Amino acid sequence: MNAYDTPPLPGLAEPAALDRPAPDADGLPALRRLDWPALAAELDAEGVALTPPLLSADECARLRDLFDEPGLFRSTVTMARHRFGEGSYRYFARPLPEPVSALRRELYPPLARIANTWAARLGEPEFPDRHEDLVAACAAEGQHRPTPLLLRYGQGGYNCLHQDIYGDLTFPLQVAVVLDRPDEDFTGGESVFVEQRPRAQSRPLVRRPAQGQGLIFAVHHRPVRSARGWSRVMLRHGVSAVTSGQRHVLGVIFHDAR
Numbered sequence: 301m302n303a304y305d306t307p308p309l310p311g312l313a314e315p316a317a318l319d320r321p322a323p324d325a326d327g328l329p330a331l332r333r334l335d336w337p338a339l340a341a342e343l344d345a346e347g348v349a350l351t352p353p354l355l356s357a358d359e360c361a362r363l364r365d366l367f368d369e370p371g372l373f374r375s376t377v378t379m380a381r382h383r384f385g386e387g388s389y390r391y392f393a394r395p396l397p398e399p400v401s402a403l404r405r406e407l408y409p410p411l412a413r414i415a416n417t418w419a420a421r422l423g424e425p426e427f428p429d430r431h432e433d434l435v436a437a438c439a440a441e442g443q444h445r446p447t448p449l450l451l452r453y454g455q456g457g458y459n460c461l462h463q464d465i466y467g468d469l470t471f472p473l474q475v476a477v478v479l480d481r482p483d484e485d486f487t488g489g490e491s492v493f494v495e496q497r498p499r500a501q502s503r504p505l506v507r508r509p510a511q512g513q514g515l516i517f518a519v520h521h522r523p524v525r526s527a528r529g530w531s532r533v534m535l536r537h538g539v540s541a542v543t544s545g546q547r548h549v550l551g552v553i554f555h556d557a558r
């Protein structure tokens with residue numbers, strides 16, 4: 301008799317009616333338990349929201365170690381050469397490793413609902429419900445190259461304020477996951493945002509995500525209420541200097557690049 305022959309104990313049966321397929325090997329069950337109404341409210345208010353950990357310490361360590369496997373990447377950027385900051389990053393080639401593709405696929409549908417609320421407010425085009433359809437729409441615009449990336453900053457490393465726009469088709473939300481432990485593996489290296497408001501001075505925001513937490517933020521702009529309806533508030537993101545150790549980040553951008 302194998303374990304599958306054992307009838308479930310009363311009260312311990314799996315919930316029957318999950319509205320999604322069962323998790324695959326890389327289940328990432330945390331993705332399925334996020335409080336999306338709260339995250340949407342936070343994104344509306346701040347343009348930035350932090351999730352509970354999406355990846356375990358082991359998953360973070362495995363992803364971080366991929367940085368040293370050059371065969372997995374389509375290109376590498378030395379940031380100082382372009383005056384983007386100090387550090388380097390590598391864009392994954394297809395096929396994207398799990399759990400990178402799982403994060404893209406699973407985080408996209410709830411983020412698309414938020415993106416479509418924003419699009420309606422701003423009179424912008426809608427986004428499809430499923431990530432594979434966004435990828436197809438990107439390809440139709442000539443945006444074929446995958447954008448998820450790993451970043452590595454050593455002591456003194458930083459990332460200048462920027463926006464991750466890679467073509468005409470921009471999905472307006474992205475996610476970054478810090479793969480090391482702040483204050484243990486590195487110090488400094490805060491996530492920095494600057495919100496540029498119409499006819500007002502810019503507003504700084506700083507977040508210090510713990511290892512594995514998902515930092516969700518607006519790629520380029522979001523709607524905020526104004527006297528005449530809705531207006532666009534621009535957001536740029538970057539990273540303050542790492543003062544010791546090494547900081548690795550997984551960046552999950554949903555649109556592909558030209």
Ligand SMILES: O=C(O)CCC(=O)C(=O)O
Pocket residue numbers: 451459464475476491537538539549550551552
């Ligand atoms: O290192 C970071 O936290 C920021 C990475 C980044 O720019 C991105 O994920 O787009």
Ligand SMILES: [Fe+2]
Pocket residue numbers: 462463464537551
């Ligand atoms: Fe970025």
